[in-house]
Amino acid sequence: MAVSRGLHFFQNPGPTNIPDRVLRAMDRGTIDFTGAQFKAIAEECFAGLKRVFKTEQTILGYAASGHGAWEAALVNLFSPGDKVLVVETGYFSLNWGMRCESFGLEVETLANDWRNTADPAALESRLREDRGHALKAVLVVHNETSTGVVHDIAALRRAVDAAGHPALFLVDVISSLASMDFRMDEWGVDVVVAGSQKGLMLPTGMAFTGVSAKALAAAAHAKLPRVYWDWRRLVEGNSQAWWNGTAPVHFFYGLQEALRMLEEEGLDQVFARHHRLAEATRRAVRVWRQNDGPEMFAVDPRAQSDSVTAVLTPEGYDANKVREAALDRFNVSLGGGLGPLQGRVLRIGHLGDLNEPMILGALAAVEMALELTGVPHGRGGVDAAMDYLVSEA
Numbered sequence: 001m002a003v004s005r006g007l008h009f010f011q012n013p014g015p016t017n018i019p020d021r022v023l024r025a026m027d028r029g030t031i032d033f034t035g036a037q038f039k040a041i042a043e044e045c046f047a048g049l050k051r052v053f054k055t056e057q058t059i060l061g062y063a064a065s066g067h068g069a070w071e072a073a074l075v076n077l078f079s080p081g082d083k084v085l086v087v088e089t090g091y092f093s094l095n096w097g098m099r100c101e102s103f104g105l106e107v108e109t110l111a112n113d114w115r116n117t118a119d120p121a122a123l124e125s126r127l128r129e130d131r132g133h134a135l136k137a138v139l140v141v142h143n144e145t146s147t148g149v150v151h152d153i154a155a156l157r158r159a160v161d162a163a164g165h166p167a168l169f170l171v172d173v174i175s176s177l178a179s180m181d182f183r184m185d186e187w188g189v190d191v192v193v194a195g196s197q198k199g200l201m202l203p204t205g206m207a208f209t210g211v212s213a214k215a216l217a218a219a220a221h222a223k224l225p226r227v228y229w230d231w232r233r234l235v236e237g238n239s240q241a242w243w244n245g246t247a248p249v250h251f252f253y254g255l256q257e258a259l260r261m262l263e264e265e266g267l268d269q270v271f272a273r274h275h276r277l278a279e280a281t282r283r284a285v286r287v288w289r290q291n292d293g294p295e296m297f298a299v300d301p302r303a304q305s306d307s308v309t310a311v312l313t314p315e316g317y318d319a320n321k322v323r324e325a326a327l328d329r330f331n332v333s334l335g336g337g338l339g340p341l342q343g344r345v346l347r348i349g350h351l352g353d354l355n356e357p358m359i360l361g362a363l364a365a366v367e368m369a370l371e372l373t374g375v376p377h378g379r380g381g382v383d384a385a386m387d388y389l390v391s392e393a
Contacts, residue, residue, distance in 0.1 A: 009332040011362040013145050013308035014175055015197035015204050016352030018254075022201055025257035026250045033247035041252050046239065048259035049208060052177060052200075052267065053192060055184035058211045058238050060231065063248040066174040066195030069207035070096055071103075072229035073170055073191045077137065077215060079223035080104040084137045085167070087123060087156070088112040091146035091338040096139055096172065103224055108135070114144075114341075117303040118151045120159035127163035137168040137190075143176035146338045148310035148347065149298045150180065157188045168215060174198060178262060179274045179307040179351040190215040196251060199307070201258045201352045206251040213238075271306070276392055277350040277359045278306040280385040284363045285311055288370065290378025297345055307351035308335070311366075312344060317375045319346040325369035332365035356389050 010017055031038050049059050062068055078084070083106040086097035097107045110126055112118050118140065127135065138160060143150045153171055160169055170191040173182050177192075178199030184192050192210035196202035211219075211231065216238075219231050227233075228244045235241065262270055282296065282304060288311075289295045297310035313319040319337055323346050326332040335347030348366065350359055363382050370377045 004331045011349050012335045013349035019353040022254045022257050026254040030249050045255045053184045053210045060209045060240050062207050064207040069193040069209050075224040075226040076219040076231045082136045083134050085135045087118045087140045089141045090114045090144035093141045114147050115299045120155040124159035124163045127165040139170045141172040145175040148305045148308050149303050150305045154187045184210050202254045274306040280388050281309045283384040283388045284381030287381040287384045288377040291376045293377030309348045310345050321373045322369045325372045326365045330365035
């Protein structure tokens with residue numbers, strides 16, 4: 001077995017690199033989660049999360065992954081047999097829909113090509129057809145991690161409003177929060193699903209839900225069974241006062257530090273940094289596209305994600321072989337294709353605690369891995385990324 005030396009470049013689109021500051025903040029003893037000291041930390045964290053979510057609504061936290069927050073939204077809002085509309089964006093949108101079906105909900109999928117952004121006009125048209133308002137909710141993934149396509153949440157909200165439909169509007173921001181702009185209140189989102197391990201720069205294991213007053217009202221009448229996820233057991237007034245079990249104290253230590261880091265940099269600067277690193281990655285992929293090489297999976301440049309780039313390898317070449325070469329030879333970990341994209345796509349994460357030398361090192365490893373695995377490609381992708389970063393410095 002080869003021995004790896006040097007820094008492990010973790011370029012998956014989640015989990016992401018954990019900053020030393022966050023690790024050090026978590027490296028301390030536990031405290032009484034019912035006491036005043038923890039209450040002050042939690043209040044600071046929830047206030048900071050509201051600024052990141054851009055909301056004045058309720059935010060709840062759980063010991064869970066983002067999948068847990070998916071389930072929390074479903075069991076709190078719906079009753080058996082309720083019908084929901086899932087806007088197809090990729091693997092994770094369909095996975096969310098699968099969970100709906102597991103809870104006895106009727107799921108309709110608004111079909112969409114994974115390489116393109118969801119069509120607001122199609123959503124409006126479908127909702128206008130639902131004159132009896134059988135559809136109780138619309139479920140959308142803001143940034144589809146499996147495809148590298150970002151979807152226009154504000155435009156989709158406008159489509160719901162234009163149709164005059166009362167459906168709840170649920171949005172997954174797991175791979176966009178704290179990496180790209182998201183505005184819960186301004187965009188009229190009723191429930192936001194988020195996780196700790198991506199833009200928030202924490203380990204996997206904590207999930208968050210932003211809940212509007214409309215959603216809290218719906219939760220009072222929902223009939224799906226719930227105990228651990230039950231919002232009614234957690235909320236007092238319009239904020240979280242109780243925990244579903246023991247509070248994840250160490251995650252709050254880390255979250256407190258991560259939020260301070262985001263605010264020191266400034267959210268607009270965080271988004272600009274993500275865009276700059278993403279665009280450098282895209283510049284490299286455009287050069288690799290020469291000689292019938294790999295290409296951007298996301299077709300529309302306006303819908304290409306600033307947190308993950310999905311790269312489609314040429315027909316007949318295995319993306320996993322490229323990933324294996326990058327990991328085994330250069331200690332660079334990349335994301336793989338999911339569902340029907342298995343073996344066709346490799347995913348380069350560029351979110352969280354990341355700077356220019358880190359992304360350039362990862363891109364160099366990918367370019368070398370393409371050469372080692374015999375995948376046709378244009379040479380000089382890293383040079384193109386460097387030229388862009390110098391021009392934007």
